[in-house]
Amino acid sequence: MSRSDATQHPNPKSSDQISASAVVSDPSSFGTGFGRTMAIARNAFREAVRDRVLYNLVLFVLLLIAGAIFLGELSAGQEAKIIVDLGLSAMLLFGAFIAIFVGVGLVYKEIERRTLYAILSKPIGRGQFLLGKYLGLCLTLLINVLVMGIGVSLALIYVRRGWDPLALQIWPAIFLIYFELMIITAVALLFSSFSTPALSALLTFFVFIIGHFSADLKSLATTGNSAAARLVFRTLYYLLPNLNNFSVITPAAHGTTPSSSAFALVTVYMLVYVGVLLAAATLIFSRRNFK
């Protein structure tokens, strides 16, 4: 679809470019469309690891250790709840920052370093390239979230001096945080497909904020003064991602887990929304002229 748009350029030998070249020239991983996408994803993951994105885990672990040691004295017996609130909120915050700041650079860095031309000169579509980049960052976030989740569970066991059912009950909330991060990553990728990293980061951050104000949008959609305003707010409510669907940190701290049907519905919502965002990103990216 878009290979005709790609322009081949000389391939200077920076470390990232060597890696990109290695991926695109690996015939085994380029056998099928899926294999090609996965090769890009693996490369995006390696690049994130090389960029020391996972170093945030060190900060997270220090935060949890400090929380587990000091919260007992400050919280009057509520340390388990506060460990969950602190751990899962930090997980969402750190994850959102990674999704936004790494996500907006996924495409831009390839363009700036001109490695994109080398990749697109191979038998790979622009959509596959975007999907691969997206999956690579999602894999990074998954590992991040899993390690953080294990950290929170261990901190809970530590503060309770033994097994606490909350250590298991928080996992549905952890997966919902991950789903939210997948949407934020897709939003960042969409903006970065046509905008600069700074503007993309700003716009993605706004979407993150507005996504948590969806209850207010819905309220404005019913109480607005004019029919036009109500229509605008209703449209925004349905079109913007409703990130409140994924916010179950507070109930999780009380040991409340979402029902399986609610979890399934939210999962489908995430998959559909991510699908729409990636399709839009592909549409825009395939029309870009890199000459």
Next chain:
Amino acid sequence: MKKNALLVSAIVVGLVAVTLLSRTIDARRANNAGQFAEEPLYVSAPTAKRLSLAFNGLASDWYWMRSLQYVGGKIVNYEDTHEGNLDFGNLANLNLGLLPQLLQVCTALDPQFMAPYEYGAMILPELDSEHAIALLNFGIAQNPSAWRLYHHLGYIYWQRKDYLKASEVYAVGGKLPGAPTWMAAMGARLKGEGGSRDSAREMYRHLFETTTDEAIKSMVAKQIIRLNSLDERDAVRSILIDFKTRSGRCALSWREVSEPLRAARLNLDGMTGAPIDPSGVPYELIKNGCDVGLNMNTKVPLK
């Protein structure tokens, strides 16, 4: 190498200078600290919830810890200036004007968070029971199946000596699934003998057993000690009246009534024979030996 050493020295000297400057600025600002400590919260409960995005649980925890620090700081100040421990009945002297608002924001951010309701039920009635009732009613509206909230609301009405209302609240809470059987029994008891010492003891015993907050446990334990001391003083007083009736005069020393005191199974001081109060301090003979009173060193709260 020399350049690195110079840079490290500059960093160390800079950090020391920053610390000293901070201390100077803090010292200048200390005079204004009291003025701002009592300023009402800028953010109302609904606004705080809206602004907290997905982090309302964490924000609620922050307000919870701030409430504890607020009360803790006031208690430390009070004890520093009044040379002694604070009694439960002296909470009104602490000027905890900001506490209702702090607990309100805390529970609005996380309505399922039970600790602030419990804390509010114990502390707020000493300031203004209407605030406590409003907080507990909000909690019940948000958690209709939480029997503990009915227990705390019933306690607030009992403290207001509104025994009928307290009885009703306990009766409603006792019907909730998972509520212990003593809730309904407490409802019935308060209806019949709401102001009795036995019902007070039972009330405090249940509060002691159901709370996980060590500060509240300690407060309630002091109240149980106070009730035990009142019972002991009644027993001693009756012995002293008996002695006066038999001998025509009041007791000159505890030794004169040691037999009946021992028979009443009171702990006696080995040296003086004086009965010992629940905090381990001997009682005193007052009114020329006609009555019993607490020693000034006692830890038994007066109210």
